[in-house]
Every structure is written in C-alpha cells, then in structure tokens.
Amino acid sequence: MALRAGVATGVVGLALVGVTVPAATAEDRVVRADQAVTRACHASLLPPGTAGVDRREVTSDVDGLVQARLAPGDGREGDWDVAVFDEADGAVVAASAALRSRELAESFVTKGQRLVVQACRYAGPARTATLGVDFLALTPRGTPTTVERAEVVRVETPRQEDKDALLGLDLDLTEKGDATGVEVVLAGDADRATLRDSGLKHTTVDPDLSRTSRDAAARDRAYAARGRASGLPSGRTSYRHLYEYEYELKELARGNPRLVRAFTLPEPTVEGRDVVAVEIAKDVDNAADGKPVNLLMGVHHAREWPAGEHAIEWAHELVNGYHRDRSIRSQVVKTRNIVVPIVNADGFSVSREAEPNGDFARFNYEMKRKNCRADDSPPQLRTGVCKANPGGRDRGTDPNRNYAGFWGGAGAGLTWSSETFRGPEPFSEPETRNIRSLVSSRAVTNLITLHTYGNLVLRPPGVAAVRAPLEEPVVKALADRMASRNGYDSIPSWGLYDTTGSTEDWSYWATGGFGFTFEINPAGFHPPYEDAVVAEYVGAAPAAGAGKGGNRAAFLDMLANAADPAAHSTLVGTAPHGYQLKVHKTFRTPTSPVRQADGSTTPPIQVTDTVESRYSSTGGRFTWAVNPSTRPYVAGRHGRDPQGPPQAAITLANPPGVPAENTSFPGNPVAERIPFTVQGPPAADNGRFDVSVSWTSTRTDWDLFVLDAAGQVVAQSANGGTNSERATLLDPPVGEYTAVLVNYDQVDPADPDDWTGGVVEFAPPVPPTYGVAEAYTLTCADRDGRLVGLTDVFVDRGETVDVGDVCTDSARATKQRRR
Structure with a gap:
C-alpha cells in the first residue's frame, strides 16, 4: 500500500x-x-x-x-x-x-x-x-546564491603576531602549514578582500578549488570503475557513505564475535543519529580485563572524508592481522582497540550526500565542516534541517574546538558562522560528550584523532603560551617515530597555529593518555581516493610515506606503544574472583580566560571531570593498565636548566649599498647576507635567539630570513605594512648562521630606505616547573556490591605499583557500605 x-x-x-x-x-x-x-x-x-x-x-x-x-x-x-x-x-x-x-x-x-x-x-x-x-x-525565494570562485592561498605567518592576526580574520584555515605560513581557503570575493585589507602577504596555491574538487570526483569515479581491489585491508576503492560505515562495522562484529564488538556511543547526534564504534580485543566482551586501550577516531570535521576511511581500514587491519599476521596478533592480544570512524555523523552525512560541486558557497553542503547545532545561529536561521537550512553550511559548532582543554582561548571562532565556532560552553555538543565519556571511562592510554589535510603529526599543546608538558621528550619521540612512517612533519599543534578546545588538548592534559592529531595528505579535504586513502594508508606514491610504511605503519607504532608497559602505568595485586576494582579521580580544570566577540575576556570556567577505570577480577594475581595518577595539567611544564649564561647580543653590520628589489626570494637570491655564530656550553646556553632589523617608512618593505650552515631557512619574518622584522628560533643548535635581508619594496628606489639596527639577541632556556602529585582512589567491591577495600594510589608513567590484597587488607568496618 x-x-x-x-x-x-x-x-x-x-x-x-x-x-x-x-x-x-x-x-x-x-x-x-x-x-x-x-x-x-x-x-x-x-x-x-x-x-x-x-x-x-x-x-x-x-x-x-x-x-x-x-x-x-x-x-x-x-x-x-x-x-x-x-x-x-x-x-x-x-x-x-x-x-x-x-x-x-x-x-x-x-x-x-x-x-x-x-x-x-x-x-x-x-x-x-x-x-x-x-x-x-x-522552494527558491529571493536572489539566487551566486557561486564565486574559491581558491587556496598560503598566508605568510612567520611571527606569532602574524598567526594571531590571521586567526582574527575568521577565514577558513586549513591544517596545512608550518612555522612560517598556513594555507587558507578563500570562498569568494569577500574573503579575498578581508585578507587583502589585513596586509598579510599571501601567494596562490590553487586558483580554482571548485575545479580541483570536481576533477577529484571524476578521478574517483574512474578509479572505482576499474573494478580491481585496492591494496587497503578491505580492498575498498571509493569513499563510503555513512550507512556503509555502519553496516561494515556491525558485519565485522558479526563475523568475529569473540574478537569484535560493535557498540553505540551514549548520545545521539542533534538530528537523532546513533554514533557507531567497534572494540577489537581477544575475548572482546570482557571490557574490564585491565588491558591498555588504544583509540583511533575520524571525522570530527564533516568534509574530511579520508579521516573516516583510514579509521575503518585500521579496524580491518586489526581483524585481518589477528587471523593472519603473528606480529599484529601478539599486539592485539595485549591491548584493547576502539575505532570510531565517524564522530560527527550528522555533518558527515550532509557533506557526503551533497552534490560534489566543490565550491564553498553558503549552500554547498559538500564542504560543510561543523556539526548540525542550530541554537547559536540567529533565530531566523534556526529553522530547517541540517541538509537544507537558511544558515547553510555555516550553521553548527566545530567539535574540535568544543572540548574543555584550554577552551575559550585563541584559535577558535567566537560567532556562530565561524568555521571554528567553539560552541556556547565546553562539551556543549553530543559529539564531544561521546568522546569524553569514552576516554573518561575506559582509561584510554593512546589516542589518535584523524583529520585532513597537511601531512602533519601534531602533539600537545595547542597553544604556544601553555608550554610543553614535562613529558615533552617522550611525547615528541613517539610523534617523531610515527612521522618517520608516514613522511609527515612532527610538530607541536601550536606550530601550525594556536587552537583551543581540541581533542588531545583535553584528553592528554586531563587523563595523561597520549594523544595526537594526524593531518592526512597534502592536497585537500577529500582529494582523490587513490591518493588520499589508498596511497597514504599503505605508504605508496605519491604519499610522503611511500616506501616507509605509511599510516598503516604509524598506527602499528601506536599499537606497540599501547602494549608497552613503559608507556602507561600498571597496578598489580590480588583479588577474589568476581570482585570489582575501580580507580577513580574527580577534579576541576580551568579553561582559558574566555574571549568574547567584543574583544573582552571573562574569567575561566571551571570544568569538572571524572576519570575512572574498572577491573573485573578473575581471581588471584592481577595486572591492570591505567594512566598515570597525576594528570599532565598539574604535573608541570617541560624546560631545562641553563648550562651557562645566554650569549651576548651580536650587532649585524649593514653592508654598503642597497641590493636591487626582489619579490621572489629564494628563487631570486639577490639579498644582503650577514653571518653570525651561535655558541654553546660552557661559554653560553641559548634557549632562543631573535634577529631584528628596522627602517624608517612603513611603506618600505624589507624581508628577513635566517639560514643555517646548510643553507636551510630556519626562521623568517616577511611582513608588509611595518617598519621592522623579527625572526625567532627556539633552542638554536650551536653553529654558523646567516641573516639574509631582502629588499622587497622601496617607496622611492632613487632614495632607498635602508635597514638599520640589526641585532641578534639571545635569551636563556626556561627551566622546568613541577606541580603536585595526584592520587587515584582505588576501591574494591565484593560480588554483592559492598565496598570492602579502599586506598589511595600514586603511580607514574612506566611505574608498576603493587596494591596488595586491596579487597581484604585495606578493608575497615567503618568503610563497609553499599555502593
């Protein structure tokens, strides 16, 4: 009927x-x-x-x-x-x-x-x-939307001030960048005018992003039409739809009932969709078996389709490897692995089902980034479903700016239409609450969140002013190892630009579980599948990880780290069969001072978190993997004690004359070069150096570059509309350097405005700081749920603490109570 x-x-x-x-x-x-x-x-x-x-x-x-x-x-x-x-x-x-x-x-x-x-x-x-x-x-009404040419440009941001200025423009920043520049999407003429008026220098990377996206879609159709399986664990040849992800995950579970469990995260999305995940482990249903937990997730940002593809291929990798690869099986046996391919199910569905026009018009939903929240947009724009509404793709909250870690600070949008809108408060979104619940309740020791694009492995912190954690050498070493597999650059998140409210800046600082962001591929949000998914995953040309193992090998490195007791903490002891042990900690952490749209700030918000892990005793001796009891936020900050005084300042002598104007350095080498030497201990110990020059008119433009002994640019400052430049290098290696001054533009070439005041100034390293130690509350409950053991436990990373017969020896009559 x-x-x-x-x-x-x-x-x-x-x-x-x-x-x-x-x-x-x-x-x-x-x-x-x-x-x-x-x-x-x-x-x-x-x-x-x-x-x-x-x-x-x-x-x-x-x-x-x-x-x-x-x-x-x-x-x-x-x-x-x-x-x-x-x-x-x-x-x-x-x-x-x-x-x-x-x-x-x-x-x-x-x-x-x-x-x-x-x-x-x-x-x-x-x-x-x-x-x-x-x-x-x-029904169309009013003037049709005009689709304007979208382009990608690289904006030069050699100084922190430049990065801050770029963030303040509220443009669509990609994650592709480095210490001296960031790629930015300009959706149309208004964006071009905003960037032009800012005075920030930029060069065009892709003059017609819409055409590039359409060409990528055509390549995808041709690749899938060949009818041959790819080299991926699943053999897949095209981007999945949301329903294909959902079905594939539950089929993995149905086909491997002792190894794979499919489950639904606690909260549905704004539009009512369930968010689906899988857990992969030997005897998978025994979630409280004390093994370390390795979490991989994708698609916080709707348009970043490769992120979900790499995540689900990892699930296939683990299942296939468990059955066919002895080395993978040995690591799976030691760990529990959770995969959430699509965190932002609403946004991804909108983006994936839209027409592949490739433009960035307000009503082109293919390039939607955020979730489907409507409450913060103007009242007249709150109507309509997410796939078609009067706010277009601008409506929603960026889930990766909504976590509590330093929320409210730099690097997040303050208004509803911003691509990086942080939301009204930390964890306001069901997507972030889902991940918070998972991380807080499962003692996640290792976490990777996948994004596009930029060929980067990012580690905490997201804000330069926060300073690196005490564990920076360990965190960096793990990031570097993974980057050696996929060919990406390993940098702190702030090295791209400041971000607040991101996933690992909450998960790591609050729980101590290692957390990293991978920015997959160098070419776009969802470029051709053959390149951004197949080549990047398996390590084949044209990926930077060709011949090195690709993201597959990087994920395996993270899995091995999860299995390594030196990378987390371990509790051992004895408990009767069927007794339930729990470590628990509740604490408050301040956000950043909360930036407001009018330029003011309000006091930080105190966010309460509860972190706990459970162990179900099988009787006798147990081994239980947990995160360190002291969270990195209070443990302290990385640094080093000076091994000598900072080096004395060096004056840069200006050579006679003025070089010809040069707008294409380093392609055109014409410039002035002044060598200088950086000394080392015991004579000097330098935590940083700043090279600075100045001149008279802001209409004159000199650019400053610093080269190391190999001729590589290690610092630069190339601004416009100023009468000075300052280039900074942190922890400079001992050796020979060259300051390069490029005459970019003169007000009057007949009467040149030469630079003066050139100086190299040195500063000492910042010593480390140390905070307080925190404890877990460890409890034991008998089979009837009565509390029979209670004690505090202090445990560091790599440490094993024997808690003894916690279920009997620490019990006290006064502590007997029903849970």
Whole structure:
C-alpha cells in the first residue's frame, strides 16, 4: 500500500515550505518481519515478500528532501535498517544501518518521484519497528546564491603576531602549514578582500578549488570503475557513505564475535543519529580485563572524508592481522582497540550526500565542516534541517574546538558562522560528550584523532603560551617515530597555529593518555581516493610515506606503544574472583580566560571531570593498565636548566649599498647576507635567539630570513605594512648562521630606505616547573556490591605499583557500605 506522511515546515536554502499531504495511519507506520536476515538493506531493492523485509511505496509531492525514520516498535530493542530506493531504476537514494532500530535515512528527491522505503530486520528479537516518512519542500525565494570562485592561498605567518592576526580574520584555515605560513581557503570575493585589507602577504596555491574538487570526483569515479581491489585491508576503492560505515562495522562484529564488538556511543547526534564504534580485543566482551586501550577516531570535521576511511581500514587491519599476521596478533592480544570512524555523523552525512560541486558557497553542503547545532545561529536561521537550512553550511559548532582543554582561548571562532565556532560552553555538543565519556571511562592510554589535510603529526599543546608538558621528550619521540612512517612533519599543534578546545588538548592534559592529531595528505579535504586513502594508508606514491610504511605503519607504532608497559602505568595485586576494582579521580580544570566577540575576556570556567577505570577480577594475581595518577595539567611544564649564561647580543653590520628589489626570494637570491655564530656550553646556553632589523617608512618593505650552515631557512619574518622584522628560533643548535635581508619594496628606489639596527639577541632556556602529585582512589567491591577495600594510589608513567590484597587488607568496618 502507499504510505503518505505529514510534511514538516520551516525554511531551507532560500525557503523550505510545508506541503499538505494525507497523514499515514498508525497501521501504515508499523513494519513487520518474522525473521531476521543478515543482509545490507541498502544493497538492492528486494521483491515484496522477501524474508526479513517490509516495504512501503511512496511518491514525493515536493522538490526537496525525503526523510525515512525508524524507531523501536513494540518496546523491544532490535536491529532494523532502512533504505530508500528510486522505484524506476532501483538506485539507492538514502539509507541508514546503525546498530539499533533508530535510523534516519535522508536525501534529495524531486516532485513526482516514486520511491520504495525498505525496512530490513537485521538482527535481534524485535519483530516490528515504527516507520515515519516525511517530505520537505525546497522552494527558491529571493536572489539566487551566486557561486564565486574559491581558491587556496598560503598566508605568510612567520611571527606569532602574524598567526594571531590571521586567526582574527575568521577565514577558513586549513591544517596545512608550518612555522612560517598556513594555507587558507578563500570562498569568494569577500574573503579575498578581508585578507587583502589585513596586509598579510599571501601567494596562490590553487586558483580554482571548485575545479580541483570536481576533477577529484571524476578521478574517483574512474578509479572505482576499474573494478580491481585496492591494496587497503578491505580492498575498498571509493569513499563510503555513512550507512556503509555502519553496516561494515556491525558485519565485522558479526563475523568475529569473540574478537569484535560493535557498540553505540551514549548520545545521539542533534538530528537523532546513533554514533557507531567497534572494540577489537581477544575475548572482546570482557571490557574490564585491565588491558591498555588504544583509540583511533575520524571525522570530527564533516568534509574530511579520508579521516573516516583510514579509521575503518585500521579496524580491518586489526581483524585481518589477528587471523593472519603473528606480529599484529601478539599486539592485539595485549591491548584493547576502539575505532570510531565517524564522530560527527550528522555533518558527515550532509557533506557526503551533497552534490560534489566543490565550491564553498553558503549552500554547498559538500564542504560543510561543523556539526548540525542550530541554537547559536540567529533565530531566523534556526529553522530547517541540517541538509537544507537558511544558515547553510555555516550553521553548527566545530567539535574540535568544543572540548574543555584550554577552551575559550585563541584559535577558535567566537560567532556562530565561524568555521571554528567553539560552541556556547565546553562539551556543549553530543559529539564531544561521546568522546569524553569514552576516554573518561575506559582509561584510554593512546589516542589518535584523524583529520585532513597537511601531512602533519601534531602533539600537545595547542597553544604556544601553555608550554610543553614535562613529558615533552617522550611525547615528541613517539610523534617523531610515527612521522618517520608516514613522511609527515612532527610538530607541536601550536606550530601550525594556536587552537583551543581540541581533542588531545583535553584528553592528554586531563587523563595523561597520549594523544595526537594526524593531518592526512597534502592536497585537500577529500582529494582523490587513490591518493588520499589508498596511497597514504599503505605508504605508496605519491604519499610522503611511500616506501616507509605509511599510516598503516604509524598506527602499528601506536599499537606497540599501547602494549608497552613503559608507556602507561600498571597496578598489580590480588583479588577474589568476581570482585570489582575501580580507580577513580574527580577534579576541576580551568579553561582559558574566555574571549568574547567584543574583544573582552571573562574569567575561566571551571570544568569538572571524572576519570575512572574498572577491573573485573578473575581471581588471584592481577595486572591492570591505567594512566598515570597525576594528570599532565598539574604535573608541570617541560624546560631545562641553563648550562651557562645566554650569549651576548651580536650587532649585524649593514653592508654598503642597497641590493636591487626582489619579490621572489629564494628563487631570486639577490639579498644582503650577514653571518653570525651561535655558541654553546660552557661559554653560553641559548634557549632562543631573535634577529631584528628596522627602517624608517612603513611603506618600505624589507624581508628577513635566517639560514643555517646548510643553507636551510630556519626562521623568517616577511611582513608588509611595518617598519621592522623579527625572526625567532627556539633552542638554536650551536653553529654558523646567516641573516639574509631582502629588499622587497622601496617607496622611492632613487632614495632607498635602508635597514638599520640589526641585532641578534639571545635569551636563556626556561627551566622546568613541577606541580603536585595526584592520587587515584582505588576501591574494591565484593560480588554483592559492598565496598570492602579502599586506598589511595600514586603511580607514574612506566611505574608498576603493587596494591596488595586491596579487597581484604585495606578493608575497615567503618568503610563497609553499599555502593
């Protein structure tokens, strides 16, 4: 029978209007299947009467969206999936395949299009589910949106002041950059004017990003059409849709019941989607077995499709390796591995299902970055679903600026339309609360969060002023090792630009679990699959990790680190069979002083976190991996004690004359060069040097570069609209350097404005600081849940602490109570 549902109203694109259609009866909304069949509901349109399937025929009354939702039908939770097909050609229009009976399949349709909504009972006891189908009409209103040319430029940011100035422009910054510059997306003429008026220098990297994106989509179609499996663990040849991720994860679990467990994170998204993950371990259902936990996640940012692909391929890698590779199996046996391919399920669905136009217009949803939160946008823009709304892709919160770590500071947007909008408060978003719950409750010792793009391995901190943690040498060594596999640059996160509210700047500083961000590939947010996914994962040309192992080898390095007791903390002791042990810590951490849109700041917010880990005793001696009891936020900051005084300042002698104007250094080598020497202990110990020069007019432009003995640029300052330059190098190695002064532009070449006051100034290293030690509260409960043991435990990274018979010897009558 035909099913016709009521249509929602609102505003979308330029307008979303309601269309009245007959309401479906209650009976129409119940889908039934007496038998569960493990099949992909989205794979094909099945004939009526097929076992495990119920279907409804519908006709769209609108040019707009179809939404097909499932909910539990008879009070019992099962696993039902849903797919919408075009009746004429059988092509899938939309689908959803999460782990329960709570599904949302949504995509675009045309008026008069005949559709079949197919509900499939995949597993579980529920014979029925409740189906709802809505159509939402899109009607143009007002002036059509003009699609302008989008481009990528590299903005020169050699100084911290330049990075701060760039962040203040509220442009769409990529993660591709280095100490002296950052690539930025200019969506149109307004962005170009903003950057031009800022005075920051920039060069064009990609003059037509829209064309590049369309070319990439064409390459993807051609690559998939070859029909040959790729070198990936799954053999995949194209970007997945959200429903394919969901189905693939639960199929991994179904096919490997003792090794893989698929599960749903605690909170649905704003639009009601479940977020699906898998856990991979020997005897996977025994989550409280005391093994260290390694977490890999992807797609905080919707348009960064390769991030999800690398994550799910890692899940396949672990499963395949467990069965076929002795070295991988040995590491899997020692660890528990959690993979969350799509953190931002709403945003990814919007981006992945959009037309691949490749432009950055407000209503081109392919390039959406954020989640689907609407509450912070102006009231008139809060209507409409995420795929089509009057705020366009600008609406939402950036999940990777919403964690509590230094939230509210530099490097996050303050207004709803900013691509890096931080949200109204820390952890305001279900996406970040999901990851917070996972990290806080599972003693995650190792974490990688995947993004695009930039060929970077980033480590905490995200803000230069925070200073590196005491463990900086250890954290850096691990990052460097992984970077040696994928060919990426290993730098602190602030080396790109300041960011606050990011994943690992909360997870590491609050829990002590190692945390890193990988920025995958150098070419775009979702460039050709063959390059950004296949080559980057396996380590093949043209990836920087070609011949080095790629991200596969980097992930294996992280897995080995998770298995290494020297990389986390260990508790040992004895406990009776069936007793439950728990380490617990509750603490408050301040955010940054909270920057406001008017330029003022308000006091930091105190954020309360609870971190705990559980161990279920099998009787007798136990070994239990946990994170250090002292969180890095209070442990102290890295530094070193001076081994001598800082070197005396060096005056740079200005050579006679003025070199010709040069706007293309280093391609054009014409410049003035002044050598200087950096000394080392015992004569001097330098924590940094600053090279500075000045001149008279701000309309004159000199650029300053510092070269090491090999001729490599190690510092630079190349600003416009100033009458000085200052280049800085931290912890400079002992040796010979050259200051290079380039005459970029003169007000009057006939009367040159020469530079003066050249000087190299040295500063001592900053000594380390040390904070207080923190303890876990360790408790033991018997089989009836009564507390029978209680003690404090101090444990450092790499340390093993014997807590003895915590369930008996530390028990006191006064501590007996029900939990």
